[in-house]
Amino acid sequence: MHPRTVSEIIAAKFTDCVRRAVSCQLSAIEVIAAAEELTRCNESALARELYKLWIAHNPADPLLHAINFNYGVLLNESGQLADAQAAFTTAIEARPDFLSPYINLGTLLERAGNLDEAVKCWLEVVNRLPTVTADALKHKTVALKQMGRVLEANGRPDQAEAMFQACLDLNPNQRDVLQHWIAVRQTQCKWPVLAPWGSISSSMVMQALSPLSAAILIDDPVLQLANAWHYYRQDIASSLAQTTAGGWPTxxxxxxxxxxxxxxxxxxxxxxxxxxxxxxxxxxxxxxxxxxxxxxxxxxxxxxxxxxxxxxxxxxxxxxxxxxxxxxxxxxxxxxxxxxxxxxxxxxxxxxxxxxxxxxxxxxxxxxxxxxxxxxxxxxxxxxxxxxxxxxxxxxxxxxxxxxxxxxx
The missing domain is CATH 3.40.50.11380 (Rossmann fold)
Known part of the structure; x- marks a missing residue:
């Protein structure tokens, strides 16, 4: 007997999971584990299909909201945006205090051009903060950041500033948010632009200054070059896993x-x-x-x-x-x-x-x-x-x- 190939093993496991899912014998924890394994094996399509079948046959499961959220994430990654939006909406309807789908749904609404609806979605996260836990604060921080970014992009710098400031009050160690806060203050001609407050020191504000903001505030070319170099080192180079794609012809x-x-x-x-x-x-x-x-x-x-x-x-x-x-x-x-x-x-x-x-x-x-x-x-x-x-x-x-x-x- 020849040993089974990896593809055959995956197919057999998928078939078994489907059989158990449609007969309500596959728990939510098990379907998540199976879908994650399929995704790791580059079988995201099978993972999506498994989630879809499980959802259809397990409508009363107490973890249905989590499965719909995971299903929506996979749909979003595959470009099925309308279906992803529906999955996130279903997750919210199943459990309104589950914050993760609000973040993702807001992002999809933004991509579709529904900016006001996106902001409302993220505002739900801020308003629904159930308890002061690490996860809840993380979701609130993300929601405030997203709202600030969209408001800034759509010509509402005063509202954007308030969102960025609230976001930084929760976590001051966010260089990107501080950069946006500086930019919207420049837009409003709020002087001094680089004003410290609370746990945000003058040093933090200066070090977060982006090259575009620096070009407006600073007329010394040495400082502009130093700022660009610092920005590149801190925000770009430090996060790179590799330095070259390579492979170009001579x-x-x-x-x-x-x-x-x-x-x-x-x-x-x-x-x-x-x-x-x-x-x-x-x-x-x-x-x-x-x-x-x-x-x-x-x-x-x-x-x-x-x-x-x-x-x-x-x-x-x-x-x-x-x-x-x-x-x-x-x-x-x-x-x-x-x-x-x-x-x-x-x-x-x-x-x-x-x-x-x-x-x-x-x-x-x-x-x-x-x-x-x-x-x-x-x-x-x-x-x-x-x-x-x-x-x-x-x-x-x-x-x-x-x-x-x-x-x-």
Whole structure:
């Protein structure tokens, strides 16, 4: 008798679990364990199917809310967003004081553009805090952070500030939240912007300052460079498990094919960057250059984005990809020059660039300051953006144009 393959063992276990689930002989703890094992074996589809069958045949189980939540997480990961939303809603209906699905449901509502409903969902977490436990406080912190972020993005900085401050009152050791708090105070012209309060010291505020906020507050180029370097070290480099995606061809391996230029941006839409660059993509010399756009911004079908999509050779939406997945895609595409159009601005994919998915990485347009990273090789500028006597304050090699900013005619 030949030993069974891994696939056969998994199939046998799945069949047994299904048999027990439909006859109400598989406990909630057992179905969670089985689904987790299937997921670890790259059989998420079977895990989803098992959860679905168990839910259908065990409607009175006291842990039904937890199973629906886990089912929703798997549906969300597979891109089945409407079904995931339904699963999270069912989990909430089954047990309204179970906080986890409120967080996930709010995120799905935000992605669908239902921002007010998303905020209401997270507000439920804040208002329903049942007891002061570590888990409950964690959920409240996440909900306040999410609400602040959405309110900030939708032009309600005063409300966003209140959410961020409440979030920091619960846990002051959140650099990202403190950065957003500084940004919304700048938006409101609240002086002094970097005001300490409670357990937030002046030192914590200064160390949390992002390069974009620093560019507004500080006019000393040495301090701006130091700030960018500190930000990169603390927020980007420290969280990287590896430093390179690797695998790109050497410069001599390109042969006679066209030069492949990739643009990574969250702003190729009705945004200042989109309005400036639309014609640039149309004017690239297609006999020598192949243009790929890697979009990482909000979903939109506006007219300007449609125009840019028509102008490039390839449009790749990387919004739902992890940094590693996006970097691997860029490597597979054989990009020769990768242009970071965001820099240190909203929705930037900074960790993606730290994986070095292309042999040459260029900082251009979105953030005219230095990135202060080891992987941004060049910055495109002009005499106004970077005067000759300011070159020493940039980690990148400076490539000058008569005017670094394109303008759509």
């Amino acid at each position: 410069s001599g391996a390109r042969g006679s094919r066209r030069l492949r230029i990739g643009y990574v941006s969250s702003d190729l839409r009705e945004h200042a960057i989109g309005f400036l660059t639309a014609e640039l993509f149309e004017l690239h010399d297609r006999t020598n250059v192949e243009v790929l756009a890697y979009y990482c911004g909000p979903r939109t079908e506006d007219e300007l984005q449609q125009r840019i999509r028509r102008a490039v050779d390839h449009w790749i939406d990387i919004s739902d990809l992890t940094d590693q997945q996006a970097a691997s895609r860029i490597v597979e595409d054989g990009i020769d020059i990768l242009v970071d159009v965001n820099g240190y601005t909203k929705d930037a994919r900074l960790k993606l660039f730290s994986l070095r998915p292309a042999p040459i990485i260029v900082n251009w347009l979105g953030f005219p300051g230095s990135m202060a990273t080891p992987h941004h090789n060049y910055i495109i500028a002009d005499q106004t953006i970077i005067p000759p006597d300011a070159e020493r304050f940039y980690s990148e090699k400076i490539m000058r144009l008569p005017c670094y900013q394109p303008n759509d005619r």
